[in-house]
Each structure stands twice: as C-alpha cells, then as structure tokens.
Amino acid sequence: MLKILDKSFVPFITASEIKSEVSSLAKSLNEEYAEKDVLFIAILNGAFMFASDLFKEISLQSAISFIKVSSYQGMSSTGRVDEIIGLTASIKDKHVIIIEDIVDTGITIEKVKKLLYSEKPASIEVCTLLFKPDAFQEKEIPKFIGFSIPNKFVVGYGLDYDELGRNLGEIYQLKEGSDPERNMLNIVLFGPPGAGKGTQAERLIEKYGLSHLSTGDVFRYNIKNNTELGQLAQSYMSKGHLVPDEVTIKMLRAEVMKHPESKGFIFDGFPRTNAQAAALDELLTSMNSSINVMLALEVEDEELKTRLIKRAEVSGRVDDADPAIISNRLKVYKNETEPVKSYYQSQNKFIGINGLGTIDDITELLFKAIESL
Ligand code: AMP
Numbered sequence: 001m002l003k004i005l006d007k008s009f010v011p012f013i014t015a016s017e018i019k020s021e022v023s024s025l026a027k028s029l030n031e032e033y034a035e036k037d038v039l040f041i042a043i044l045n046g047a048f049m050f051a052s053d054l055f056k057e058i059s060l061q062s063a064i065s066f067i068k069v070s071s072y073q074g075m076s077s078t079g080r081v082d083e084i085i086g087l088t089a090s091i092k093d094k095h096v097i098i099i100e101d102i103v104d105t106g107i108t109i110e111k112v113k114k115l116l117y118s119e120k121p122a123s124i125e126v127c128t129l130l131f132k133p134d135a136f137q138e139k140e141i142p143k144f145i146g147f148s149i150p151n152k153f154v155v156g157y158g159l160d161y162d163e164l165g166r167n168l169g170e171i172y173q174l175k176e177g178s179d180p181e182r183n184m185l186n187i188v189l190f191g192p193p194g195a196g197k198g199t200q201a202e203r204l205i206e207k208y209g210l211s212h213l214s215t216g217d218v219f220r221y222n223i224k225n226n227t228e229l230g231q232l233a234q235s236y237m238s239k240g241h242l243v244p245d246e247v248t249i250k251m252l253r254a255e256v257m258k259h260p261e262s263k264g265f266i267f268d269g270f271p272r273t274n275a276q277a278a279a280l281d282e283l284l285t286s287m288n289s290s291i292n293v294m295l296a297l298e299v300e301d302e303e304l305k306t307r308l309i310k311r312a313e314v315s316g317r318v319d320d321a322d323p324a325i326i327s328n329r330l331k332v333y334k335n336e337t338e339p340v341k342s343y344y345q346s347q348n349k350f351i352g353i354n355g356l357g358t359i360d361d362i363t364e365l366l367f368k369a370i371e372s373l
Contacts, residue, residue, distance in 0.1 A: 002172050004161045009172035012286050013147060018157060018170065020246050021146040022050070025127060026057035028144060029097065038062040039094040041087070043069065043112065046101035049158035050129045054099060065089045069112055084115050091121045100128040101158050106138035130154065134260055148257050150287060173286045182289040185210060185264035188271065188344065191297035192333045194304040194311065195355045196362060200297070201268045203363045211259045214268040215248055218255060240319055240328035242272055242336060249279045256283060272337045294344035295369055297355035297362070301330055
C-alpha cells in the first residue's frame with residue numbers, strides 16, 4: 001500500500017504491464033502512420049512520462065510538441081475560454097496524434113481538438129494510456145487506448161495527487177478504506193477442457209444472476225469476427241496452446257469493465273496461469289471485491305477425450321476434433337493450468353467437485369458448495 005498525504009493507494013497497473021502496453025501502442029502508431037506527415041502533441045503535465053516512453057518507441061520521422069491547456073474567464077457568452085499554450089509548430093496539413101495520460105470525461109480533450117482543428121490539420125487522433133469509459137461524456141472515444149479502467153482516482157506514472165506521485169513507475173488506485181467490500185459472488189469455475197464448465201456455468205448464472213465470463217468464448221467471438229485479437233488468438237488456439245498472458249489479461253480486464261454493476265462473475269477458462277490469477281486478484285481488489293471460491297470440476301483424462309470428440313460433432317470446434325490437439329490441451333492444462341489450484345488452496349478458497357455423473361448431480365454439488373460459503 002502507498003500513502004500520499006492523507007490518502008492510501010493500492011497497486012493497480014504494474015510497471016511491466018505499462019511497458020508492454022506502451023510498446024503495443026507504439027507499434028500500432030508506427031504501422032498506422034507509416035509514410036504520413038505526423039506531429040505528436042503531448043498534453044502537460046500528466047502525459048510527460050507516457051509521452052517520453054511512447055516516443056522512444058516511435059520509429060516515424062516526426063516531431064513532438066508539448067502543450068498546456070489553460071482556462072480563464074473570457075468575454076464569450078459561455079464565460080469560459082480555453083487556450084492552448086506552447087504550440088509553436090505549425091500543424092497545418094499534418095496528422096496530429098495527441099498524447100494524453102488519461103481521458104475521463106473527455107471534455108478537455110474535445111476542447112483541445114476543437115482548437116486544433118481551426119488550424120487545418122490533415123487529421124487528429126488521440127492516444128491515451130488510460131481511459132475511463134464510465135466517466136466519458138463525449139461522442140468520439142480515443143482511437144488508441146492503453147487501459148480502460150474503472151472510474152476511480154489513480155496516481156503514478158505522471159499522474160498526481162496534489163502534485164505528488166508523478167514519479168512512480170507504476171499506477172496506483174485510491175483505496176477506499178471506508179467502503180465496505182462490495183457484496184459480489186465471484187467464482188472461478190475450474191477444470192480441464194471438457195470437464196463441463198460451460199454447461200454448469202449456465203446453471204449457476206440462472207440461479208445466482210451472475211455475469212458469465214468465458215475467455216474461450218470471447219476469443220472465439222473475436223475469431224468469428226476476424227478482429228486483430230481474433231487473428232492473434234487463433235494462431236495459439238488452433239494448436240491447443242495458451243494465448244499469451246498479457247493479451248488474455250488485458251482482454252479479461254476489458255470484459256469485466258463492461259459489467260460495472262454486476263452481482264458477481266463466473267470466470268470460466270480464466271485464470272489458466274498463476275500470473276492470470278494474480279492479475280485477477282488485483283483487478284477485483286481495485287473494484288473493492290475478491291474471489292469467493294474456486295470450484296474445480298475433476299474428471300479423468302480418458303473421459304475428457306471421449307467427451308471432447310463427442311462435443312466436436314455439435315460445436316464444430318477444430319480444437320475438439322483432433323486427438324493431437326486435445327492431447328496438447330490436456331498437457332498444457334497439467335503443466336501450466338493445474339498449478340493455479342494451489343494458488344487458491346493457499347488462500348483457503350478451493351473446493352474440488354467430482355465432475356463424473358449426470359449434469360443435474362454435478363449442478364447439485366456446485367450449489368451445495370456455494371451455499372456452504
Ligand atoms: P476454452 O474454451 O476455455 O477451452 O478455451 C479454448 C482456447 O482458448 C484454449 O485452448 C486457449 O488457446 C484459449 N484460452 C482460453 N482461455 C484462456 C486463458 N485464460 N489463457 C490463455 N489462453 C486461453
């Protein structure tokens with residue numbers, strides 16, 4: 001925990017998560033703006049650290065300007081006039097990329113864009129490290145976003161609390177000590193491929209009104225819609241490998257943020273590594289909540305193989321149909337995913353459930369386990 005003046009903060013986004021996100025933003029910009037006449041405009045003070053790290057990874061031949069936005073009481077009918085200070089470079093006909101540390105209501109950035117448009121640039125886009133979808137009031141969301149985060153106060157990596165904390169290499173979130181823990185029911189539904197997680201998740205949702213979050217389903221949705229994420233995920237999924245942690249964690253975070261008022265989540269197919277488990281804890285802590293239990297469906301390998309081959313007939317999933325891919329998935333489960341059990345065992349949050357039997361029998365066992373919490 002971190003104390004700045006009268007407030008306490010908890011870790012939220014690590015330095016290495018920031019680093020990898022900055023790299024991927026720079027990569028997108030380098031690709032998208034190749035051959036274009038680009039000018040970066042960073043908004044001071046908060047964006048100085050992000051701008052510096054991002055700009056180091058920009059391979060385009062481009063300049064960077066630093067501006068400040070000031071508001072003063074003017075003579076206009078609205079009473080408030082904003083002014084940009086420090087823009088000496090001409091932006092006419094240039095592709096402008098505004099670098100921001102955080103976009104929350106979006107009001108400031110909208111004013112900056114309006115002022116810049118009067119100078120006739122070729123285009124203006126916003127690249128922000130942090131974005132608060134719940135606070136955003138404008139129409140046009142930033143094109144390049146590092147992390148979408150809940151509407152809570154954050155500090156570090158250029159962002160300040162009363163001018164302090166800008167020097168931190170990671171981002172912290174305000175700890176709302178007076179807030180009682182949110183009364184959510186968060187379940188990790190665990191088990192090897194074919195254990196019946198999807199089927200049982202449906203029953204649990206119906207009974208407890210939870211939000212279902214299956215990372216496998218989200219990846220499949222993205223593959224079907226041929227998104228960038230889908231193309232990336234497919235290269236791993238088609239071989240039965242895990243999609244890299246940083247990609248999966250980022251996606252999960254965004255999915256959780258889509259349900260700010262949820263009564264709780266069933267995490268199905270996530271976490272599959274200890275790093276994912278730790279990231280999930282951090283995310284839930286930032287929401288003033290936590291995992292209540294891991295319910296692990298236990299089924300023998302031979303039975304799993306039979307089930308998956310059978311499922312392939314209806315699901316059409318290529319990773320279910322091929323015995324070599326199935327074996328690989330089971331191997332990955334044993335080596336990389338099963339250790340996640342001990343992560344929850346050490347927190348006293350693990351309950352094993354016999355996954356052999358009728359669907360109804362297993363549902364009953366799950367309900368009993370939840371009632372026992
Ligand atoms: P599932 O539908 O849960 O069996 O997931 C199908 C495939 O999606 C897996 O074999 C992985 O390639 C990928 N996947 C799903 N969830 C995760 C995760 N939490 N971490 C990494 N890869 C995942």
